[in-house]
Amino acid sequence: MPFHNPLEGAGELCRMDAAALAKAYRTRSLSPVEVAKAAMDRAEEINTDLNAFTHIDRDGALAAAAASERRWKDGASLSEVDGVPTTLKDIVWVEGWSVRYGSTTTPAQPYAEDAPSVARLRKAGAVFIAQTTTPEFGWKAITDSALFGVTRNPWNKAKTPGGSSGGAAVAAAVGAGVFHLGTDGGGSIRIPASFTGIVGHKPTFGRVPAHPLSAFGTVAHIGPMARSAADAAAMLKTMSGRDLRDWSQGAGKLAPLDHEAPINLSGKRIGYWSKPASGALDPEVAGVVDAAVARLSATGAIVEPVDLPADNLLDLFHHHWFTGAAARLSSIPNADRSAIDPGFLEVARAGAAYSSTDLVLAQLRRGEYGAAMDLLLAEYDFLVSPGTALPAFDAGLEVPAESAFGRWTEWAGFAFPINLSQQPACVVPCGLTAAGLPIGFQIIGARGDDARVLSAAASLEVIFSR
Incomplete structure (x- = not known):
């Protein structure tokens, strides 16, 4: 099967990064609503072939995007990532969404609260467009499950995108959203990033709070996946901080996320x-x-x-x-x-x-x-x-x-x-x-x-x- 760049066929709105979107929202040359629509259209377009999404929340995303549009219009945006289309892995709690952990053994019922990372993204105005696939309980470094089937690599559908954050990697690679939340207990962000040609960052443990704690303990991290290091950095900064429900964070005193990018590597x-x-x-x-x-x-x-x-x-x-x-x-x-x-x-x-x-x-x-x-x-x-x-x-x-x-x-x-x-x-x-x-x-x-x-x-x- 011949390979192709996953962004082929993606419109311009699906290729923009978070900084470009914020600039366009500020000048009102773009609306978060039209960007969210484009991202969800792209998700639906590729999902039959690649099976990266468990759920596309068109109604919820459009309502959140409309609220973001009003904030930008009033000069009252919540942050520089207000209105950025975002996907969430089917392993973190999301208020109002069913979270199945890729398993037939979990109930199909909406959750009553957000995980801390999700709550921080929501508070910053990120627009949640869809939920991405994971293997059962995120246990392995490929992405398939009895509940949702096999997720495929956008460079070649016969190949795996890796896992366990395989759906998130595919979403990033094809332009179905800008921010993509992944988890990494043994490579589950970095392996699919490598297999699909995107950026994946496993943070320092404790940088991003977790609740509930993973059964896999202190090897399990939550982090960003994106098409660029700048977007990964912006997403990480949004998700990071102390949450008292996560005792394993310790005191949460980590160096601030304030370095400029890129840096000069000469002499390093x-x-x-x-x-x-x-x-x-x-x-x-x-x-x-x-x-x-x-x-x-x-x-x-x-x-x-x-x-x-x-x-x-x-x-x-x-x-x-x-x-x-x-x-x-x-x-x-x-x-x-x-x-x-x-x-x-x-x-x-x-x-x-x-x-x-x-x-x-x-x-x-x-x-x-x-x-x-x-x-x-x-x-x-x-x-x-x-x-x-x-x-x-x-x-x-x-x-x-x-x-x-x-x-x-x-x-x-x-x-x-x-x-x-x-x-x-x-x-x-x-x-x-x-x-x-x-x-x-x-x-x-x-x-x-x-x-x-x-x-x-x-x-x-x-x-x-x-």
């Missing part, structure tokens, strides 16, 4: 991490990313090879992820479990087999690894790596056909280590395979340093576009 000391924590790096991906690193070095950045400061991170991640799956499964009645994704059941049962001592020891190992990563990021301004070790593979499969992998975690070795250590990490596109599939480039910073990571990502967008 950058570690190049090129060996995934599990699996092997695809030679074609390696070639494209090596070329991107060479372009980065040509700007004056000081790039040096680095390895992660720990071994057997796959086993460490499994202790955290699999026990999280077991905790999630424990809340589901036995009578409903026959309808659950068999892969999720296998992972949950493996998690239930760990002892309490195993889990405590894993937490101690994680603490040692996290401290070592903090020390490494004190030595380097940034780390960079491939976004994924391989390009998108066939849709509907957890692992590539004829591979030796048993679980998705085995090919996600550039993703889950940064969930364990909780640093901010952003993926930007850096090239295409010979078959026309996107390849992502990941940049990682010290905890709390989201603004500099996003500023550096904006610099990389410029470098890679030359």
